Amino acid sequence: SQTIHQWPATLVQPVGSPLSLECTVEGTSNPNLYWYRQAAGRGLQLLFYSVGIGQISSEVPQNLSASRPQDRQFILSSKKLLLSDSGFYLCAWSVPGPGSPLHFGNGTRLTVT
């Protein structure tokens, strides 16, 4: 069966520090991969998606970037965090194809101080 791992679970970082969140998927090949952010008590905002290795599309302009160095690995990064980057970051995967459901990781709760 497929599983998705996301770490760390919680992170407290000072403003201006770098960020690296990692997500890996097991049990499937060539998945679509996604990074979402959720502000406290709010909905889900799509940040990045990827349909293959090295293929990254950004949905919103910001100081975050994403990379997919391997088929089942998705990384969210920032060179310098802002206070507004605080939130709940969720990685998700889906099977390529119309209407495929998303399967989310447990998320990383990031607090920028």
Next chain:
Amino acid sequence: GQQVMQIPQYQHVQEGEDFTTYCNSSTTLSNIQWYKQRPGGHPVFLIQLVKSGEVKKQKRLTFQFGEAKKNSSLHITATQTTDVGTYFCAPSLFFSGGYNKLIFGAGTRLAVHP
């Protein structure tokens, strides 16, 4: 771009009461998915609706897709404390190249008082 509006934003009910959340779009949707997020947890896929007027049931949950495929609803009969969480609707858009994009509504947060 395509957006959906979910109402209400928040509802609290007494255990045993029914609950309904609505998802409305100004454009015709090809399909819609529903997710549940428990407090502190991650969204979990519940169901997908594809056909006009489709009704699907999962135990006490009933999902409907409107005839015009512009709205959807989730109804919970006789709520239990385990139903607590935020319910999201999410129509999906499919792009050539295999990319499936979900547009999440703002969600309806359900609180159940025992």
